[in-house]
Amino acid sequence: xxxxxxxxxxxxxxxxxxxxxxxxxxxxxxxxxxxxxxxxxxxxxxxxxxxxxxxxxxxxxxxxxxxxxxxxxxxxxxxxxxxxxxxxxxxxxxxxxxxxxxxxxxxxxxxxxxxxxxxxxxxxxxxxxxxxxxxxxxxxxxxxxxxxxxxxxxxxxxxxxxxxxxxxxxxxxxxxxxxxxxxxxxxxxxxxxxxxxxxxxxxxxxxxxxxxxxxxxxxxxxxxxxxxxxxxxxxxxxxxxxxxxxxxxxxxxxxxxxxxxxxxxxxxxxxxxxxxxxxxxxxxxxxxxxxxxxxxxxxxxxxxxxxxxxxxxxxxxxxxxxxxxxxxxxxxxxxxxxxxxxxxxxxxxxxxxxxxxxxxxxxxxxxxxxxxxxxxxxxxxxxxxxxxxxxxxxxxxxxxxxxxxxxxxxxxxxxxxxxxxxxxxxxxxxxxxxxxxxxxxxxxxxxxxxxxxxxxxxxxx
Ligand SMILES: Cc1cc2nc3c(=O)[nH]c(=O)nc-3n(C[C@H](O)[C@H](O)[C@H](O)COP(=O)(O)O)c2cc1C
Ligand code: SF4
Ligand code: SF4
Numbered sequence: 001x002x003x004x005x006x007x008x009x010x011x012x013x014x015x016x017x018x019x020x021x022x023x024x025x026x027x028x029x030x031x032x033x034x035x036x037x038x039x040x041x042x043x044x045x046x047x048x049x050x051x052x053x054x055x056x057x058x059x060x061x062x063x064x065x066x067x068x069x070x071x072x073x074x075x076x077x078x079x080x081x082x083x084x085x086x087x088x089x090x091x092x093x094x095x096x097x098x099x100x101x102x103x104x105x106x107x108x109x110x111x112x113x114x115x116x117x118x119x120x121x122x123x124x125x126x127x128x129x130x131x132x133x134x135x136x137x138x139x140x141x142x143x144x145x146x147x148x149x150x151x152x153x154x155x156x157x158x159x160x161x162x163x164x165x166x167x168x169x170x171x172x173x174x175x176x177x178x179x180x181x182x183x184x185x186x187x188x189x190x191x192x193x194x195x196x197x198x199x200x201x202x203x204x205x206x207x208x209x210x211x212x213x214x215x216x217x218x219x220x221x222x223x224x225x226x227x228x229x230x231x232x233x234x235x236x237x238x239x240x241x242x243x244x245x246x247x248x249x250x251x252x253x254x255x256x257x258x259x260x261x262x263x264x265x266x267x268x269x270x271x272x273x274x275x276x277x278x279x280x281x282x283x284x285x286x287x288x289x290x291x292x293x294x295x296x297x298x299x300x301x302x303x304x305x306x307x308x309x310x311x312x313x314x315x316x317x318x319x320x321x322x323x324x325x326x327x328x329x330x331x332x333x334x335x336x337x338x339x340x341x342x343x344x345x346x347x348x349x350x351x352x353x354x355x356x357x358x359x360x361x362x363x364x365x366x367x368x369x370x371x372x373x374x375x376x377x378x379x380x381x382x383x384x385x386x387x388x389x390x391x392x393x394x395x396x397x398x399x400x401x402x403x404x405x406x407x408x409x410x411x412x413x414x415x416x417x418x419x420x421x422x423x424x425x426x427x428x429x430x431x432x433x434x435x436x437x438x439x440x441x442x443x444x445x446x447x448x449x450x451x452x453x454x455x456x457x458x459x460x461x
Contacts, residue, residue, distance in 0.1 A: 002312070003311060013099060018042055024283065025043060041279070045077070048082075056219050070232035071229055072229075073229075077135065093126060105131060121168075130172075149173075155172065159193050172185075172193040181240040182243055199240055234263070242324050259272035260281035265300065266297050269297055269301050278314065336422050339419045351395050354408055363397050
């Protein structure tokens, strides 16, 4: 059975799953219940400067039948007095010595303020400190949160102040509200942080109510930008994580990275590990399903690790990083085409329409008698009726014209009905970099490109 224990920059926890700093970690009583449910650690809801919250502070993006594909919040850091938070953290750590208790902090950009909060956190017996340079709303307007995280020089300066006094591990949490996530991460490395974490929430307006014309959520008829999180942000988080783990400076620094942003299932968790995370944080999924989610996360991850032969979390961490490539290094001769499994196909024709209107017009509708039907020639009123399904034309891909764009695969509603299969292209493997090196004119001039295509047999239609 896989060993889920981790040692993250010296912070030990029985599994890699920590609650992210957010509403599920607002109080000692809550985290106590979370630890009873099995969570390996918790990052306490950010403590620091005095704040007042508004009510009606979460918006959500529902899509189809999926509730909370993303959440948007205009909540601030902890609005409970700092003394109460510190007392509860002390009690929690005493009760749960084997769990990771990390405290998120955010104060004004003054060395004394940071020195003071770091000392107060250390006095609680907490295992680590997370620096919140990410909150994109409310605090950023006051010069904190993402106002710091977006400026690498500020990240470096404040982290240096923290490192002057900190004796427990310090995790620098990054904001995704920046063009190049690598720059603040490098600043963390330069300042001597012990670890990095990402991503905090993404600036967003989640919607406008078409009845009242107000933003959602609306606070007395007014609203504003808030932080976006949940399943919808996972691809952005994964890309930022991979960017850090493939950056020479960040990767060579050896700083461990705590990954978060949309983790809901064990499959999400495994993907974050494969792209370089060595601890995982979860917020929105817990706000949606509760602390019991931890059972599925641990069971699923552990079963998958057993099936794949991974003994420890460290064995999984970064295993897919060697697959991360730049476009210029991809094989331009690789050829895949779409294959439809006609036994599974329900003849909904979504693939046909997608290919016809948005791809390369290479799916034919073939009638039961073998004739190619004119587009939409069948009786649309029969759509979905079982008795009419045998008489409907079925989609057939013309291999020679398929460019392998994968649009039909993506729109098909039936699992495994369309497969992308590799076919020999008849061309030598070659990358854009290699073409540029061998004959730079090809990559700079359309006429030369045309000649090259003719020479190697690339037909564009
Ligand atoms: C309602 C809400 C409040 C949050 N409050 C904090 C906070 O106080 N400090 C912090 O560092 N991050 C805060 N976050 C960000 C989360 O810690 C996390 O970075 C983000 O939600 C991405 O993870 P997720 O997709 O699992 O939710 C908050 C997120 C939400 C949704
Ligand atoms: S992969 Fe693209 S080009 Fe090929 S059949 Fe599907 S939609 Fe058409
Ligand atoms: S989208 Fe899928 S199910 Fe629908 S017609 Fe195409 S292959 Fe069949």
